[in-house]
Amino acid sequence: MSSLNQWIDEYHEGSRFGLNGKILIKHKSKYQEIIVIENEFYGRALMLDGCWMTSLKDEKYYHECLVHPALSSLDEKSNVLIIGGGDGGTARECIKYSQISKIDLVEIDEEVIKISKKFLKEIGGEAWNDKRLNIHIDDGVQWVKKTRANFYDVILIDCSDPSEFSNLLFSDSFYRECERILTNKGILATQSESPESFKNTHISILKSLKKIFRVSETMYSFVPIYPSGIWSWTFASKDVIHLSKQNCNEVLKIEKGCEIWNLNFQNAAFKMMPNKIVQELNS
Numbered sequence: 001m002s003s004l005n006q007w008i009d010e011y012h013e014g015s016r017f018g019l020n021g022k023i024l025i026k027h028k029s030k031y032q033e034i035i036v037i038e039n040e041f042y043g044r045a046l047m048l049d050g051c052w053m054t055s056l057k058d059e060k061y062y063h064e065c066l067v068h069p070a071l072s073s074l075d076e077k078s079n080v081l082i083i084g085g086g087d088g089g090t091a092r093e094c095i096k097y098s099q100i101s102k103i104d105l106v107e108i109d110e111e112v113i114k115i116s117k118k119f120l121k122e123i124g125g126e127a128w129n130d131k132r133l134n135i136h137i138d139d140g141v142q143w144v145k146k147t148r149a150n151f152y153d154v155i156l157i158d159c160s161d162p163s164e165f166s167n168l169l170f171s172d173s174f175y176r177e178c179e180r181i182l183t184n185k186g187i188l189a190t191q192s193e194s195p196e197s198f199k200n201t202h203i204s205i206l207k208s209l210k211k212i213f214r215v216s217e218t219m220y221s222f223v224p225i226y227p228s229g230i231w232s233w234t235f236a237s238k239d240v241i242h243l244s245k246q247n248c249n250e251v252l253k254i255e256k257g258c259e260i261w262n263l264n265f266q267n268a269a270f271k272m273m274p275n276k277i278v279q280e281l282n283s
């Protein structure tokens with residue numbers, strides 16, 4: 001691998017988002033091209049098929065927002081399903097909750113896990129050694145289909161942007177299956193793309209979840225290395241959800257240990273829907 005610094009860009013609809021640095025690995029798996037680069041400001045960063053996924057410096061913006069609004073507000077959270085999440089960041093945030101007894105992480109591409117463990121080991125951290133974490137190399141859509149009804153208390157969808165091989169993770173049929181395997185008081189949390197750089201996909205996810213679940217709420221924050229920076233996460237349930245209930249000691253302790261997420265941040269983030277999105281959802 002070249003020791004010279006070079007630019008690696010994510011191209012997105014006439015814009016590009018680049019990081020400069022030394023490429024540590026460039027590997028073609030059965031599913032996608034995987035690159036890890038070492039950047040001066042963001043540290044090591046992972047790119048899959050031309051899209052930035054995460055970096056050591058900014059990953060907490062993403063993983064803390066996907067996990068804590070759901071887990072901190074739930075009373076029952078024994079069984080957790082993570083779809084995707086092969087870098088381990090989502091699992092790392094989950095293991096902070098003592099009530100969780102089992103986490104199934106279903107990642108289609110084994111190479112993403114291997115490369116993350118080797119080059120980005122801080123992201124998964126202790127999760128990789130946690131007895132509650134069960135890794136399954138499988139297709140998330142198939143996994144959900146073969147799971148019995150009312151099984152998971154939490155489903156966390158930590159997927160890439162829509163593409164030929166991830167499209168189904170954004171479909172009504174998949175969300176319906178998720179609804180089926182979720183417990184009655186359970187919460188589904190999904191990254192729901194950007195209201196700016198992925199506006200149509202964002203609106204389509206929100207409309208689907210609103211149609212299929214009794215309640216769904218979206219929060220907005222930033223992921224600096226993603227196209228346009230502004231990002232969203234949506235939380236849905238068959239029951240009425242109270243996403244601001246962080247009142248037990250464990251949650252207060254978790255809140256103190258977070259870099260980005262806290263209750264105030266979350267409450268504000270749920271009120272950040274840009275008006276153009278509000279209007280399109282109402283039209």
Ligand code: SPD
Pocket residue numbers: 051052053054062085086087088089090158159160161191226227
């Ligand atoms: N534009 C990139 C969206 C990717 C979301 N998933 C990131 C995976 C981090 N665990």
